[in-house]
Amino acid sequence: MNIKKTSLNNLHIKYGAKLVEFAGYQMPIQYKDGIIQEHKYTRSHSGIFDVSHMGQLFISGGDDLTNNLEKIFPADLKKLKTNQSKYSFLMNNKGGIQDDLIITKTSDGFLIILNAACKYNDYEVIKSKLDNQYKLNLDESLSLIALQGPEAKNVLNKVIPGCNSLKFMNGNNYVYNNKKIYITRSGYTGEDGFEISIKHSDAETFVESLIENGSKLIGLGARDTLRMEAGLCLYGNDLDNDTSPIEANLKWAIPKSRIETEFVGSEVLKNQFQSGVKKLRVGIKPDSKVIARGNTKIYNDKNQEIGKVTSGTFGPSVEHPIAMGYVDNSYSTVNTKIFLEVRGKKIPANICNLPFYKKNYVKGEINV
Amino acid sequence: MSEVKYSKEHEWIKLDGEEATIGITKHATEMLGDIVFVELPEKGSHVDKDGTAGVVESTKAASDVYTPVSGEVIDTNQMIVDDPSKINEDPEESAWFFKLKIKDKNEMDSLMNKEEYEKFSKETSA
Known part of the structure; x- marks a missing residue:
């Protein structure tokens, strides 16, 4: 090519x-x-x-x-x-x-x-x-x-x-x-x-x-x-053909005035608005300096798999590893303890608010 | 007398009697970019020639670190764990990774000298 x-x-x-x-x-x-x-x-x-x-x-x-x-x-x-x-x-x-x-x-x-x-x-x-x-x-x-x-x-x-x-x-x-x-x-x-x-x-x-x-x-x-x-979100990592805007935690981009109207995919979205979703995109902050990259498996404290990291790196401004991914909705609450499987080890981490870095405050508040 | 040799996985090794100091080459750091995390082998553990003996992560990706010879890990460099950016700054001196008590000096024979390594790294990055 x-x-x-x-x-x-x-x-x-x-x-x-x-x-x-x-x-x-x-x-x-x-x-x-x-x-x-x-x-x-x-x-x-x-x-x-x-x-x-x-x-x-x-x-x-x-x-x-x-x-x-x-x-x-x-x-x-x-x-x-x-x-x-x-x-x-x-x-x-x-x-x-x-x-x-x-x-x-x-x-x-x-x-x-x-x-x-x-x-x-x-x-x-x-x-x-x-x-x-x-x-x-x-x-x-x-x-x-x-x-x-x-x-x-x-x-x-x-x-x-x-x-x-x-x-x-x-x-x-x-x-x-x-x-x-x-x-x-x-x-x-x-x-x-x-x-x-x-x-x-x-x-x-x-x-x-x-x-x-x-x-x-x-x-x-x-x-x-x-x-x-x-x-x-990065398309292809955090968003794909099998993920809806509601699951991606991008509900804010679907205006209320459109929920009852018809568009491609509206049936599914309407349903998800009413009954909720099984998986949800969340922010993830590892406790240690270990970086969990895309496709890292996420576990609960009972060693059950509950989701997958879709993006992860070291955040140069927050000076800490950061990640986002999808977890079973019952684990999506902020401060829920989760574990990330990196090179065979279970690394403790927490569900956290997005964004990691907030600019709106005076000199850029660091949110990790 | 100490000699420095190089592996195809871009590690350098400096042998001093039975003690070897191992790190990654400047060329490796240039390929990796900014290093933000490093994992080193446990002190007292044994590592085998060409086996993994740690991990370096840049902002872009994770890469395994291999040991060019076998031996017992007798020391690791806490400085690079605390501040991985030191590896980019001074990879072939102060930012060494670990020290081994080596098992078999003959394992050094298959490694490259400086001149051979420079040629190798130029060819592989072209």
């Missing part, structure tokens, strides 16, 4: 990236500073992430688009104002998650940001559920760059004046190099930040100007530790 390169590939090499294949793209796992320094720089200053491998699907045209998309996605799209974004899901008929995504209302339709590994399948699924009157464009002429961290607003505002007035989960059009770019205030790190959709040909100079203003390129390795500390 041909491995694709993003428009920032030369820049990655210039800044000493270690490149790996991810979802069919050659992507930077880390740069010279390494994952821990990159993670901390994002939390203290700002970091630039090449997320151009993700899908940018524009849907427009036709009548009744909002109604028809509400039959696919469980978001309250009718209430969405132009340039406002919502986190939502593409589900299957069993209520399982095919992808988690961000939907933004644009002036002539909707923009949906899709996970790289899911985007082509998502496109086919969405296309098959809409009739031909709509125009679907999985636009591969655009790069996507995330700028995250407490300094992000200052750095970006120097390059794109005025963008720091954007509100969280809102976007707008701006101009860079005489061309239209689209910026949303959003991210995947637990920090304030932006995602910038920009023509491939402008991406490199744009990123260089962010670097000149004090930001640094950050690899996928730190992106993963940042999102885990923030308690955010």
Whole structure:
């Protein structure tokens, strides 16, 4: 298979990236500073992430688009104002998650940001559920760059004046190099930040100007530790076709106004809302320094298997191992003692609240 | 007189009489990235040549540490347990992993010298 390169590939090499294949793209796992320094720089200053491998699907045209998309996605799209974004899901008929995504209302339709590994399948699924009157464009002429961290607003505002007035989960059009770019205030790190959709040909100079203003390129390795500390799910690890948004503890993303309405998977979700779920995603904090990674088995104090870790690492900002996973619902209460099987040994751990790292408080409260 | 040799699993071993000090190479730490956890063998335990004798974990993944020779574990380095980042800083000196009283000096013969190891690590990472 041909491995694709993003428009920032030369820049990655210039800044000493270690490149790996991810979802069919050659992507930077880390740069010279390494994952821990990159993670901390994002939390203290700002970091630039090449997320151009993700899908940018524009849907427009036709009548009744909002109604028809509400039959696919469980978001309250009718209430969405132009340039406002919502986190939502593409589900299957069993209520399982095919992808988690961000939907933004644009002036002539909707923009949906899709996970790289899911985007082509998502496109086919969405296309098959809409009739031909709509125009679907999985636009591969655009790069996507995330700028995250407490300094992000200052750095970006120097390059794109005025963008720091954007509100969280809102976007707008701006101009860079005489061309239209689209910026949303959003991210995947637990920090304030932006995602910038920009023509491939402008991406490199744009990123260089962010670097000149004090930001640094950050690899996928730190992106993963940042999102885990923030308690955010990674599709394929923490979310999959056999897991519903309710089981994933993402009930907040299903608005009450939609529960009684019809969309793909609505029957199952309605049922789960009423009768509860068997498994639930939880935060897990090991007592010791041992790291429990994805697929680690979880046991109760009677040595019965009660679940599985789906993501786990060492949290550089909380300075402790962190994990999330699914347990039998009766063990999902915070402070429940559980055991993680790592290299044949049962490691004591506790169910804990997510996120591990909270930014909203003054200087970033540490929640481990 | 002490000699340093290297294994294909990227451990270094320094022999001083019957006492061997073992750690992981700079090249290994560069491949692993930031090390955040280390597990060492128990003092007094016996380890067999090419068997696992510990674990290092980076932010990315866990990797086994192997012992290049057999012997009895006579000491372990608490410093790297308390602060695993020391392994990235000084892997081939102060951040050694464990010391062995070795069983058979001949086991050293199959290991590489510095020059051979450098060639090996260049070829395998290419």
